[in-house]
Amino acid sequence: MSKAITRRALLRQAAATTGVVVLMACQPAKPAEKPTAEVVQQPTAAQPAPAGKLVIDFWDPSTPESAWAKSKKAILDDFNAKSEKIQVNMVFKPTTGQTQMSEALLTAIAGGTPPDSAYFDRFIVPTWAAENSLTDLTELANAAGIKAEDYFPFAWKEASGWKGRLWALPHDTDDRAVYINVEKAQKAGLDINNPPKYIDEFDQWAEAMFEYEGPRLITAGFIPWAQQGWIYSYGFSWNGKFFDEEKQQVTANDPRIVAACEWMASYSKKYDIATIDSFSQAFGQEAQEPFVMGQLAMTYDGDWRIASVQERYAPDMEYIVIPMPYPKDGGRVATWAGGWSLVIPRGAKNVDAGWEFISFFTNVDNMVKFCVETSHIPTRTESAKDPRFRENKWHAVFMDLLPIADARPPLPIGQFLWTALAEARDLIVHLTKTPQEALDDVTKRANEEMKKYQS
Amino acid sequence: MMAEASALPRRLLRTQRQRNVVNGLLFAAPWILGLLLFYVYPIFSSLYYSFCDYSILQAPKWAGVRNYLTLFTNDEKFIKSIYNTLYYAFFALPLGLVWGVGIALLLNMKVKGVSIYRTIYFLPVLVPDVALGILWLWVFNPQLGILNALLWKWFHIVGPGWLSDPAWAKPSVIIISLWGVGQAVVIYLAGLQDVPQELYDAAEVDGANAWQRIRHVTIPMITPVILFNLIIGLIGAFQYFTTAYVITTGDGRPALSLMFYAMYLYQNAFVLYKMGYASAMAWLLFLAAVVSSYALFRSSARWVYYGGQ
Numbered sequence: 115m116s117k118a119i120t121r122r123a124l125l126r127q128a129a130a131t132t133g134v135v136v137l138m139a140c141q142p143a144k145p146a147e148k149p150t151a152e153v154v155q156q157p158t159a160a161q162p163a164p165a166g167k168l169v170i171d172f173w174d175p176s177t178p179e180s181a182w183a184k185s186k187k188a189i190l191d192d193f194n195a196k197s198e199k200i201q202v203n204m205v206f207k208p209t210t211g212q213t214q215m216s217e218a219l220l221t222a223i224a225g226g227t228p229p230d231s232a233y234f235d236r237f238i239v240p241t242w243a244a245e246n247s248l249t250d251l252t253e254l255a256n257a258a259g260i261k262a263e264d265y266f267p268f269a270w271k272e273a274s275g276w277k278g279r280l281w282a283l284p285h286d287t288d289d290r291a292v293y294i295n296v297e298k299a300q301k302a303g304l305d306i307n308n309p310p311k312y313i314d315e316f317d318q319w320a321e322a323m324f325e326y327e328g329p330r331l332i333t334a335g336f337i338p339w340a341q342q343g344w345i346y347s348y349g350f351s352w353n354g355k356f357f358d359e360e361k362q363q364v365t366a367n368d369p370r371i372v373a374a375c376e377w378m379a380s381y382s383k384k385y386d387i388a389t390i391d392s393f394s395q396a397f398g399q400e401a402q403e404p405f406v407m408g409q410l411a412m413t414y415d416g417d418w419r420i421a422s423v424q425e426r427y428a429p430d431m432e433y434i435v436i437p438m439p440y441p442k443d444g445g446r447v448a449t450w451a452g453g454w455s456l457v458i459p460r461g462a463k464n465v466d467a468g469w470e471f472i473s474f475f476t477n478v479d480n481m482v483k484f485c486v487e488t489s490h491i492p493t494r495t496e497s498a499k500d501p502r503f504r505e506n507k508w509h510a511v512f513m514d515l516l517p518i519a520d521a522r523p524p525l526p527i528g529q530f531l532w533t534a535l536a537e538a539r540d541l542i543v544h545l546t547k548t549p550q551e552a553l554d555d556v557t558k559r560a561n562e563e564m565k566k567y568q569s
Numbered sequence: 570m571m572a573e574a575s576a577l578p579r580r581l582l583r584t585q586r587q588r589n590v591v592n593g594l595l596f597a598a599p600w601i602l603g604l605l606l607f608y609v610y611p612i613f614s615s616l617y618y619s620f621c622d623y624s625i626l627q628a629p630k631w632a633g634v635r636n637y638l639t640l641f642t643n644d645e646k647f648i649k650s651i652y653n654t655l656y657y658a659f660f661a662l663p664l665g666l667v668w669g670v671g672i673a674l675l676l677n678m679k680v681k682g683v684s685i686y687r688t689i690y691f692l693p694v695l696v697p698d699v700a701l702g703i704l705w706l707w708v709f710n711p712q713l714g715i716l717n718a719l720l721w722k723w724f725h726i727v728g729p730g731w732l733s734d735p736a737w738a739k740p741s742v743i744i745i746s747l748w749g750v751g752q753a754v755v756i757y758l759a760g761l762q763d764v765p766q767e768l769y770d771a772a773e774v775d776g777a778n779a780w781q782r783i784r785h786v787t788i789p790m791i792t793p794v795i796l797f798n799l800i801i802g803l804i805g806a807f808q809y810f811t812t813a814y815v816i817t818t819g820d821g822r823p824a825l826s827l828m829f830y831a832m833y834l835y836q837n838a839f840v841l842y843k844m845g846y847a848s849a850m851a852w853l854l855f856l857a858a859v860v861s862s863y864a865l866f867r868s869s870a871r872w873v874y875y876g877g878q
Contacts, residue, residue, distance in 0.1 A: 211840065221625070224625050245624055392730040558643075
């Protein structure tokens with residue numbers, strides 16, 4: 115008997131076995147079986163479409179079963195019930211890592227097989243528009259009578275931040291202000307009915323509320339870089355300009371922004387950055403969150419805190435909300451607003467169906483519905499008039515700030531600038547770099563990045 | 570069988586051989602295809618992308634050597650990330666070597682329950698990097714962590730901010746790396762057990778004390794293992810990522826003191842979608858790893874002793 119033949123027989127046997135295994139693996143997994151609980155929970159599971167209806171996908175990053183996902187799903191179900199021609203499936207696509215977008219969406223667009231609609235952070239709309247990855251909605255919006263005046267200016271500006279065309283329909287938003295713990299203020303002998311308006315007075319309040327137990331810091335009156343205290347936050351309050359529209363240049367080293375950062379650094383110097391760093395390492399989340407725990411007497415934070423922290427974990431805690439104080443000379447009342455939008459990715463097969471869905475999803479009533487259910491703020495001025503947004507008097511402070519709110523400059527390098535400014539803040543408050551050095555560097559690198567989109 | 574095979578006509582043998590080759594290739598095809606599609610093609614396309622602007626969303630645009638030029642002339646963070654990575658390698662490697670060999674020597678002693686000790690020292694290796702990062706975040710927490718609590722209790726020392734203080738952050742992650750030295754210890758142990766007993770006996774007869782036996786017998790005999798661990802450790806240090814990423818959530822805080830090379834590479838690729846730039850960084854990392862491994866190999870002629878040669 116030849117060795118070779120034995121081997122061949124063996125090979126044949128092995129090949130046959132492999133083939134069977136592969137075939138078995140290729141078989142559909144028991145279609146008769148009932149779907150498992152997980153499958154039912156997943157909004158990704160395709161729903162059966164009535165015959166003759168066009169089925170399109172809506173990719174959404176909200177965690178399934180969260181209040182957001184449920185509220186969106188209700189709007190979508192309503193659409194499906196009303197529409198005779200279109201059936202929309204909601205598909206969960208989480209955002210990736212530190213970014214606000216999903217790599218699945220990125221690869222789907224790059225691969226030419228995107229969904230016909232997607233939920234999308236408004237802040238990165240200009241980047242994706244500049245990368246030729248979103249459908250231009252200008253004509254569709256014109257035909258439908260949707261116009262800039264329907265929305266708060268910052269939201270429209272972000273959605274139309276690339277070449278003045280409309281790339282997204284703005285949906286919800288959030289804005290930021292200062293929360294003050296009433297008990298801490300009163301303990302420090304401060305008049306809570308007369309909160310600070312200007313920054314000098316605010317700094318005195320902060321100082322009065324710093325509390326020590328021996329050498330140990332117990333309460334920080336205010337930490338400028340805690341929670342929502344970014345360079346954007348104070349840059350706007352100091353009336354700085356991050357971008358020069360005329361010259362099309364990033365101006366992160368605007369003297370006003372440098373001044374705002376110097377103010378941040380003054381807290382590092384005055385209260386010792388090592389002490390504050392060490393102190394803030396003990397900050398928890400949710401119920402152990404530092405403002406609720408009394409570790410921060412004042413904090414710069416978003417409107418969402420009212421529903422997601424205060425009402426949930428500390429319903430009896432007394433606090434007030436004031437707009438961020440600003441320098442008497444040259445500052446202004448300001449806030450920065452973010453939020454999401456709906457887009458039709460470039461390469462979508464059913465643009466009209468996608469448009470029908472996203473314009474329904476963002477209409478006045480649905481925007482109210484979603485924002486009330488999820489404690490968000492609408493970007494449509496008409497929706498924002500709903501009295502429920504003013505039921506909580508501190509929430510009303512945030513609503514009042516909307517008409518003057520700023521968004522981050524709508525640039526194709528939005529994410530780059532965000533990352534660079536976040537790092538600059540860290541270098542500045544650790545006194546590694548002076549504000550001028552750090553912001554000069556950001557400006558230089560950002561303008562270098564901008565060149566790619568300017569040629 | 571030999572006789573049978575040679576008795577076959579030469580032609581048939583050749584086709585038989587060819588058939589075997591074809592069959593063999595067919596069976597290896599999934600692997601070969603996988604290698605070509607998922608390794609060879611991406612490796613070479615990343616070389617091409619490193620000379621392009623590439624955001625994934627649009628086709629790559631040729632940019633010549635601009636990515637490489639920007640890295641060296643206009644990117645402080647790149648230089649900072651190299652500094653951080655070299656700092657880490659420069660301290661973590663020698664410390665890991667001394668620490669690892671030291672533990673291996675202890676674990677090589679003939680004492681009762683030595684396998685229990687071996688297990689204990691190996692256990693941290695089984696902790697996933699992400700869990701490791703989170704665990705040490707708690708250990709190092711200046712307010713709530715056990716380390717500062719003990720420092721205060723035993724020595725009345727107010728511990729530093731460890732991971733929150735730019736001056737302490739890198740030493741802290743080096744300490745973390747020493748905790749995971751078990752993998753190297755196992756390899757050192759294997760090396761130690763290969764050292765012939767007669768050498769020790771001879772040394773003892775010559776009157777060598779314990780230190781002299783370690784210095785002149787043990788260490789030279791395990792130099793091949795040390796070389797292996799150094800090269801693996803060096804490449805690992807160059808690619809240091811997961812733990813630091815978990816600790817800093819990717820932004821290299823505080824004050825970029827934990828922005829390591831691989832983290833900055835990742836940030837460029839998957840946060841900023843500058844794939845061309847990230848590819849350029851990846852190739853530079855590859856070159857650095859090749860050059861330094863080669864240098865280690867070259868130097869090994871002078872200090873690595875292969876028994877009997």
